[in-house]
Amino acid sequence: MRVAALEQQDLAVAALEPAAAGAPELAVVVPTLNERANVPLVVERLNRVLAGIAWEAIFVDDDSPDGTADAVREIAAEQTNIRCLQRLGRRGLSSACIEGILASAAPFVAVMDGDLQHDEALLPRMLERIKTEHLDVVVASRHVGDGSVGNFAASRVKISDFATKLSRIVVKAELSDPMSGFFVIRRTAFNGAMRRLSGQGFKILLDLFASTPRPFAFAEVPLHFRERLHGESKLDTLVAWEYLMLLLQKLLGPAVPVRFLLFSLIGGLGVVVHLTTLWTVLHAAHAEFAVAQATATLVAMTFNFLLNNLFTYRDRRLRGWRLLTGLGSFYAVCGLGAAANVGVASYIAGGHSWWLAGLAGAAVSAVWNYAMSSIFTWSTPRPAAPKATIAKG
Ligand code: GDD
Numbered sequence: 001m002r003v004a005a006l007e008q009q010d011l012a013v014a015a016l017e018p019a020a021a022g023a024p025e026l027a028v029v030v031p032t033l034n035e036r037a038n039v040p041l042v043v044e045r046l047n048r049v050l051a052g053i054a055w056e057a058i059f060v061d062d063d064s065p066d067g068t069a070d071a072v073r074e075i076a077a078e079q080t081n082i083r084c085l086q087r088l089g090r091r092g093l094s095s096a097c098i099e100g101i102l103a104s105a106a107p108f109v110a111v112m113d114g115d116l117q118h119d120e121a122l123l124p125r126m127l128e129r130i131k132t133e134h135l136d137v138v139v140a141s142r143h144v145g146d147g148s149v150g151n152f153a154a155s156r157v158k159i160s161d162f163a164t165k166l167s168r169i170v171v172k173a174e175l176s177d178p179m180s181g182f183f184v185i186r187r188t189a190f191n192g193a194m195r196r197l198s199g200q201g202f203k204i205l206l207d208l209f210a211s212t213p214r215p216f217a218f219a220e221v222p223l224h225f226r227e228r229l230h231g232e233s234k235l236d237t238l239v240a241w242e243y244l245m246l247l248l249q250k251l252l253g254p255a256v257p258v259r260f261l262l263f264s265l266i267g268g269l270g271v272v273v274h275l276t277t278l279w280t281v282l283h284a285a286h287a288e289f290a291v292a293q294a295t296a297t298l299v300a301m302t303f304n305f306l307l308n309n310l311f312t313y314r315d316r317r318l319r320g321w322r323l324l325t326g327l328g329s330f331y332a333v334c335g336l337g338a339a340a341n342v343g344v345a346s347y348i349a350g351g352h353s354w355w356l357a358g359l360a361g362a363a364v365s366a367v368w369n370y371a372m373s374s375i376f377t378w379s380t381p382r383p384a385a386p387k388a389t390i391a392k393g
């Protein structure tokens with residue numbers, strides 16, 4: 001009762017107050033990973049080009065070891081339209097952008113890199129166009145008008161072109177640069193797509209276009225991709241792999257997780273490896289069946305572990321010492337999975353055909369192995385221990 005009364009009072013007060021004059025119209029979401037040196041420069045440039053617009057910037061930092069988040073907060077302490085969203089134990093460009101967008105109430109949101117490679121001077125025109133032309137998205141494209149890719153290596157240009165062609169499988173829109181990470185989106189358009197986003201990998205724009213229930217009305221403006229001055233690119237082979245996973249996920253729909261599909265495919269290969277090893281050990285080494293079967297099981301599990309580590313969990317890849325402990329936990333998980341497999345299959349075999357029982361057992365162990373190894377073997381990385389800081393009184 002009291003709560004309800006208080007709420008009513010609050011509402012009454014809110015109704016009397018005019019909308020805050022400075023409520024931002026544009027939020028600039030800037031994902032960062034080790035961009036400490038770039039942060040003050042980005043803010044300085046935004047201050048310059050966005051003068052006259054009510055804006056805010058949200059830096060979404062994945063706990064960069066170089067202290068990027070602290071650099072943002074230092075500025076935020078003096079400039080109230082700058083905010084830092086620091087994520088612990090998380091990684092990912094797309095998911096960082098999504099969370100940054102969700103952390104703001106602005107009706108228009110720009111997503112822009114934090115390394116000065118995106119030309120912030122385009123922002124006012126992009127905002128103007130999305131508003132006056134009633135668009136959902138305005139994309140800064142390297143492949144339209146006099147846009148350019150800057151000094152990308154020829155090999156990267158080729159890969160990027162190929163990736164753009166591939167994207168046509170899931171995105172019907174004639175986007176000249178679906179790989180762009182620089183765009184302005186209308187919040188209502190984002191809201192329509194947000195629950196269908198995959199959130200994986202690097203390509204948030206592509207994800208948005210592939211997830212929207214109705215086609216976006218969009219325009220493109222030419223972008224000269226600038227050179228990086230400080231820090232280094234985070235693009236590596238993982239990005240390409242994640243990109244393919246994203247495309248596949250969009251093709252399959254949300255019902256079938258790509259990871260589970262890969263895990264099961266590799267499991268299927270594991271069966272082939274198992275039988276081949278079994279045959280070899282039986283016939284070439286003339287071992288006893290139990291010995292041969294045990295050897296084949298170990299070989300197949302190791303094979304599955306290595307392949308899953310390389311592909312299914314490329315983003316959480318175990319290396320060095322953790323490769324060994326991971327292998328140990330994978331053996332344990334699969335051992336229990338095998339027990340569940342035999343248990344379920346034997347139970348079903350009582351009343352049904354042998355192949356149905358066999359399949360059911362295999363399905364149970366596949367789900368078990370997948371679920372348990374994602375928790376125990378390839379758990380998401382724990383946040384790095386923070387550097388000791390002494391609280392100032
Ligand atoms: N929070 C967070 N988490 N930020 C990240 C992460 C991450 O895991 N990975 C990269 N970033 C930040 C970087 O700090 C930078 O501000 C921005 O995302 C882009 O990363 P870069 O490593 O500089 O990417 P790039 O220059 O190679 O890629 C650019 O070109 C692509 C087109 O080929 C970017 O503009 C991409 O957005 C774009 O898709």
Ligand code: MN
Pocket residue numbers: 113115117228233
């Ligand atoms: Mn960059």
